[in-house]
Amino acid sequence: MDQPEEKEIAPSNEGFQYRMGLNDNKAGMEGLDKEKINKIIMEATKGSKFYDNELKKDQQVNQRIEKMLQQKSQLTSSQLKMAQVQVEKMTLELERSRDLSRFIVHVDMDAFYAAVEMRDNPELKDKPMAVGSMSMLSTSNYVARRFGVRAAMPGFIAKKLCPNLQIVPANFDKYRAIREIFSEYDPNFLPLSLDEAYLDITDHLEERLTRPEDRRTFTVKNGHAENGDPPAEVKAKCEPEETCTSPVLFEDSPTFLPDQCHDFSRQDLKCENQERPQENVFVFGTSAEEAVREMRFRIEQKTTLTASAGIAPNMMLAKVCSDKNKPNGQYIILHERQAVMDFIKDLPIRKVPGIGKVTEKMLRALGITTCTDLYQQRALLSLLFSDTSWHNFLHISLGLGSTRIERDGERKSMSTERTFSEISSAEEQYELCRELCKDLAEDLSKEGLKGRTVTLKLKNVKFEVKTRASTVSYAVSTEEEIFSVAKDILKAEIDVASPEPLRLRLMGVRISGFLCEDDKKHQKSITSFLGSNKAVKTMCSGTVDPKATQNPAPQRESFFNQKRAARLQGLEQGSTSNAVTSKEQNVAHPSSEPQQDFTEVDQICQDPDFTCPICMMKKSDWNLEAFNRHIDQCLSKSPTSGNGEILSKCEDVFENCSDKAKKSNKGVGKDVRIKNLKNKMVTLAPSDDMDDFVIDNNTMHTLHDQRVKSDSCRDKIICENSMENPQVEGDVGGNNTDVSKPASSLCSATCSEGAVFICPVCNIQQDTSDLAVFNRHVDVCLNNGILEELKGQNTNLDPKHPVRNDPQNGMAVRGNAGNKSNARSKRPGAAQQNPASKKAKTQRSSLTIDAFFK
DNA sequence: CGGATCGAC
DNA sequence: CTATGTCGATCCG
Numbered sequence: 001m002d003q004p005e006e007k008e009i010a011p012s013n014e015g016f017q018y019r020m021g022l023n024d025n026k027a028g029m030e031g032l033d034k035e036k037i038n039k040i041i042m043e044a045t046k047g048s049k050f051y052d053n054e055l056k057k058d059q060q061v062n063q064r065i066e067k068m069l070q071q072k073s074q075l076t077s078s079q080l081k082m083a084q085v086q087v088e089k090m091t092l093e094l095e096r097s098r099d100l101s102r103f104i105v106h107v108d109m110d111a112f113y114a115a116v117e118m119r120d121n122p123e124l125k126d127k128p129m130a131v132g133s134m135s136m137l138s139t140s141n142y143v144a145r146r147f148g149v150r151a152a153m154p155g156f157i158a159k160k161l162c163p164n165l166q167i168v169p170a171n172f173d174k175y176r177a178i179r180e181i182f183s184e185y186d187p188n189f190l191p192l193s194l195d196e197a198y199l200d201i202t203d204h205l206e207e208r209l210t211r212p213e214d215r216r217t218f219t220v221k222n223g224h225a226e227n228g229d230p231p232a233e234v235k236a237k238c239e240p241e242e243t244c245t246s247p248v249l250f251e252d253s254p255t256f257l258p259d260q261c262h263d264f265s266r267q268d269l270k271c272e273n274q275e276r277p278q279e280n281v282f283v284f285g286t287s288a289e290e291a292v293r294e295m296r297f298r299i300e301q302k303t304t305l306t307a308s309a310g311i312a313p314n315m316m317l318a319k320v321c322s323d324k325n326k327p328n329g330q331y332i333i334l335h336e337r338q339a340v341m342d343f344i345k346d347l348p349i350r351k352v353p354g355i356g357k358v359t360e361k362m363l364r365a366l367g368i369t370t371c372t373d374l375y376q377q378r379a380l381l382s383l384l385f386s387d388t389s390w391h392n393f394l395h396i397s398l399g400l401g402s403t404r405i406e407r408d409g410e411r412k413s414m415s416t417e418r419t420f421s422e423i424s425s426a427e428e429q430y431e432l433c434r435e436l437c438k439d440l441a442e443d444l445s446k447e448g449l450k451g452r453t454v455t456l457k458l459k460n461v462k463f464e465v466k467t468r469a470s471t472v473s474y475a476v477s478t479e480e481e482i483f484s485v486a487k488d489i490l491k492a493e494i495d496v497a498s499p500e501p502l503r504l505r506l507m508g509v510r511i512s513g514f515l516c517e518d519d520k521k522h523q524k525s526i527t528s529f530l531g532s533n534k535a536v537k538t539m540c541s542g543t544v545d546p547k548a549t550q551n552p553a554p555q556r557e558s559f560f561n562q563k564r565a566a567r568l569q570g571l572e573q574g575s576t577s578n579a580v581t582s583k584e585q586n587v588a589h590p591s592s593e594p595q596q597d598f599t600e601v602d603q604i605c606q607d608p609d610f611t612c613p614i615c616m617m618k619k620s621d622w623n624l625e626a627f628n629r630h631i632d633q634c635l636s637k638s639p640t641s642g643n644g645e646i647l648s649k650c651e652d653v654f655e656n657c658s659d660k661a662k663k664s665n666k667g668v669g670k671d672v673r674i675k676n677l678k679n680k681m682v683t684l685a686p687s688d689d690m691d692d693f694v695i696d697n698n699t700m701h702t703l704h705d706q707r708v709k710s711d712s713c714r715d716k717i718i719c720e721n722s723m724e725n726p727q728v729e730g731d732v733g734g735n736n737t738d739v740s741k742p743a744s745s746l747c748s749a750t751c752s753e754g755a756v757f758i759c760p761v762c763n764i765q766q767d768t769s770d771l772a773v774f775n776r777h778v779d780v781c782l783n784n785g786i787l788e789e790l791k792g793q794n795t796n797l798d799p800k801h802p803v804r805n806d807p808q809n810g811m812a813v814r815g816n817a818g819n820k821s822n823a824r825s826k827r828p829g830a831a832q833q834n835p836a837s838k839k840a841k842t843q844r845s846s847l848t849i850d851a852f853f854k
Numbered sequence: 855c856g857g858a859t860c861g862a863c
Numbered sequence: 864c865t866a867t868g869t870c871g872a873t874c875c876g
Contacts, residue, residue: 050867060859136868138863151863154867193863356861386874412872419868453855463867469856508869513855 031146037161041148044157053463061358065365068384072366075383084379090394091378099313099403100335103288105199106310106318107182107295110327112195113175114141115305117168129166130158135419138170142327181302185295190405198315200405201291208286216290218297220280289332296330313340316401319353340399344371352396371397410514414449415457416440417508422461424501426494433490436509437483449514450475454485457508458493465506468493475515482511 032040045051109115113131118124118141128144130137134155147162155167175194182189186199208216284294292309299307306328310321313335321343324331333343348370350360363369366384368377375397382390395401416439423429433456444450454476455469468489476482486509494502 045867048867054867057859132868133866135866138868152868156866196863354861358860388873413870415870417869421866455856465858467857471855506868510871512871 030143032148032161034148037148040160041157044160049462061361065362068362069365071384072380075380079383080379083382087379087382087394090391091398094394094398094400098337098398098400100337100340101202102200102313102403103202103205103335104312104315104318104403104405105201105288105292105295106312106315106322107197107199107292107299108308108310108322108326109178109195110306110308111139111141112178112305113139113170114144116175116178117171119304120174121168124166124168127166128162128164129168130155131168131170133167133169134159137167140165178303178305181299184298188405190407198318198405201288205286205288205291208291211286213283216284216286216294218282218284218294218301220282220301289330292330292332296328314399314401314403315405316353316396317343317399320347320351323351344397344399347371349374349396354392355396371399411447411449412514413451413510413512414440414443414447415455415508415510416443417457417506419459419506420504422503422505423507424503426501429490429494429502429504429507430487432507433486433509434479434483436507437486438479440509440511441477441479441482444477444511449511450477451511451514452476453511453513454482454489455510455512456486456489456493457506457510458502458504459506461503461505463505466493467510471513475513476511482509 114129117131118129124141126143128141128147128149130140130144130149132138132155137149137151137153137155137158139151140149140153140158144158144162144165147158147165149158149162149165155165158165158167172194178195179191179197182191182197182199186201186204188200190198192198282294282297284290284297288311292311296307296309299305308322308326308328309330310318310324311330311332312318312321313333317333317340321331321333333339349355349363349368352371355363363374366377366380368374368381374381374393378390378394378397381393384390385393416436418432418436420432423432452473452475453469453471455467457465457467459465470485470489472485476485
């Protein structure tokens with residue numbers, strides 16, 4: 001591509017996060033026109049490191065495009081023809097499965113943060129203002145937007161565009177409260193962020209038809225709507241609040257000023273049916289539009305803030321619609337195919353959620369800008385893009401999207417990152433890293449997650465981003481554990497760069513590779529098995545394993561792993577696997593095996609909890625055996641004992657679970673785009689969980705596993721000899737002798753202080769501070785054979801990791817490191833979620849292992 | 855699996 | 864005076 005230096009006044013300032021899109025400045029209004037805005041931005045930007053990096057990224061995109069075009073030029077007409085056939089077939093199928101029956105609403109508060117701040121500080125009301133800092137703005141009000149001031153723009157540039165701009169800091173806690181509002185309108189609403197949500201009002205509409213007029217009537221009084229006779233359930237929830245005289249939104253909000261109230265006779269709020277403005281009484285009809293109007297009206301009454309909404313048969317369309325008449329408007333796509341098609345026809349693809357800057361540019365290179373183009377070029381696209389991508393395109397071009405609102409499945413990763421002014425001392429960097437790990441550990445604990453892959457993200461002062469990951473053999477979750485992995489990665493990077501220091505402007509830590517359901521149950525039963533978790537902290541944390549620091553190979557290898565591997569292979573395990581180090585080693589050391597041991601270690605980490613996950617019953621006098629038996633009963637539909645009531649309750653719940661699981665499966669397999677709508681909400685502030693305590697499929701699988709467990713575990717082993725004689729012997733690995741110094745004193749201090757050595761097997765605190773001695777003790781405990789049986793079981797039971805649900809993978813492990821596995825799309829069908837497939841999986845797994853050790 | 859990239863807010 | 868964020872998911876090798 002021609003990438004001449006004439007970045008001259010970047011006519012289209014692509015490459016920047018803030019786009020000019022919406023600033024069509026009306027004549028007569030204060031503000032700037034596009035050209036001026038662009039010019040100012042360029043002046044402020046040009047020559048900065050940031051800009052250089054943007055240019056670089058832009059060029060990379062251009063290269064991708066070039067590559068794609070070249071690929072395109074090599075396509076034969078027969079290829080295209082075949083593609084056309086295939087694509088048409090799929091089009092037909094999709095068309096057949098089109099579902100127009102739902103009423104999906106996307107609600108989006110207008111300039112939310114800014115609106116809140118303006119409401120709470122009237123002085124800001126008519127001035128250009130933005131929420132954020134000199135470094136970055138979260139959003140701006142509509143006055144400021146006329147100057148080109150937009151979200152994701154640094155404040156100092158915004159100031160150049162609009163010298164009078166008031167920048168106020170964000171109060172995320174305040175904004176958070178708004179969520180309660182949404183919940184009043186749909187108990188199952190799906191929040192997307194603090195100010196956005198999806199609702200499925202289909203059921204509501206049905207009920208609404210039978211609703212008498214007075215229950216759709218709202219009066220304005222003192223700035224608040226009052227419903228003459230709200231429906232019982234609504235009443236219960238909102239009545240108390242609606243009757244109070246100050247905004248319910250923020251307990252801490254300043255006094256409410258009546259004059260801040262919006263004018264209710266404003267354009268959009270006119271009700272089609274009966275409107276009696278003179279009395280400030282509004283009667284809303286029974287249609288979807290009226291229902292949504294009512295909802296927005298009530299939101300405004302309650303918060304003094306306006307919202308926009310889109311109504312459509314699916315989530316994708318609803319989202320696009322909500323933007324259409326923003327601010328303070330709504331738009332509906334009728335539930336007819338033709339209406340959808342008309343809407344889609346000229347829709348610029350960039351408006352579609354999931355199509356971002358890059359995709360837009362790539363498609364534009366193919367002459368595609370609207371959904372119609374997308375449709376016409378679908379055969380070509382199927383040849384140039386990945387399956388998931390072009391499937392997505394096809395959906396879009398047909399106006400299809402998710403028709404059910406569901407929280408998506410378990411999250412796949414969790415991370416935290418921070419930007420700061422340059423930090424180049426290694427010491428500070430380690431400190432920072434630790435802090436991040438701490439934050440992350442806190443977040444993880446809120447969701448009770450543990451993961452096996454830790455990723456460190458670094459951005460240097462040139463804005464170059466680098467990520468480095470390391471996968472360890474067992475799941476980690478505590479600050480110590482995460483840090484012990486992260487610091488090694490960091491050290492490696494520092495070492496590589498030395499003698500130059502890393503000049504960082506951002507650091508982040510991410511954890512992924514969460515235990516899947518299978519693992520978790522696994523975990524649980526063992527937890528119960530061992531009956532104690534005290535040792536965990538010690539065992540799992542890097543504390544015990546400082547050797548990992550710099551000897552690349554054995555990083556997280558523990559004696560558990562080594563022992564186990566040795567046992568299975570009948571020979572001592574010399575080398576170990578470590579992703580950071582060498583891929584070859586991974587090949588030579590398939591992880592199928594060792595991981596299980598670590599899984600066990602993990603399990604130790606969990607609290608034994610004898611609360612039945614099905615009926616939630618808990619008995620203090622349960623031992624594991626009784627507990628397992630109970631679970632068995634709860635799960636099996638043929639109650640063999642005791643409490644009939646409980647059992648039937650269990651069954652009910654279980655039914656729900658399977659249903660949920662089915663749905664979820666469908667969602668994943670069918671519509672990738674659901675993923676994009678992932679519920680992320682909480683970004684900055686912690687807490688604010690809105691767990692509505694449903695049993696998700698996650699839980700369900702846990703249940704299944706537990707049952708399997710209890711089937712196959714020997715209960716007696718479980719409880720016996722948990723207090724066995726520790727003897728010292730065995731070797732804990734020469735590795736330990738090589739305890740390298742942590743990269744910084746800071747690190748060293750944290751790593752070695754205050755470890756308490758409690759044996760996870762016998763649960764006795766060891767009177768030693770010598771790691772090697774302690775390790776030997778544990779080894780002995782293990783060798784007592786206590787775990788031997790269990791391990792045997794686990795080997796068979798554990799269906800997971802390296803083989804996942806891919807039968808061929810077992811082979812791949814042997815011959816072929818690459819493990820291509822076409823991992824691309826999950827498209828898994830139901831396989832891994834279906835309990836029935838468990839057996840098959842299991843067998844595959846052990847076969848693979850057997851094969852490997854041949 | 856690891857790394858880079860994308861998209862959303 | 865400086866000064867361009869944070870998160871999760873997915874793609875690609």
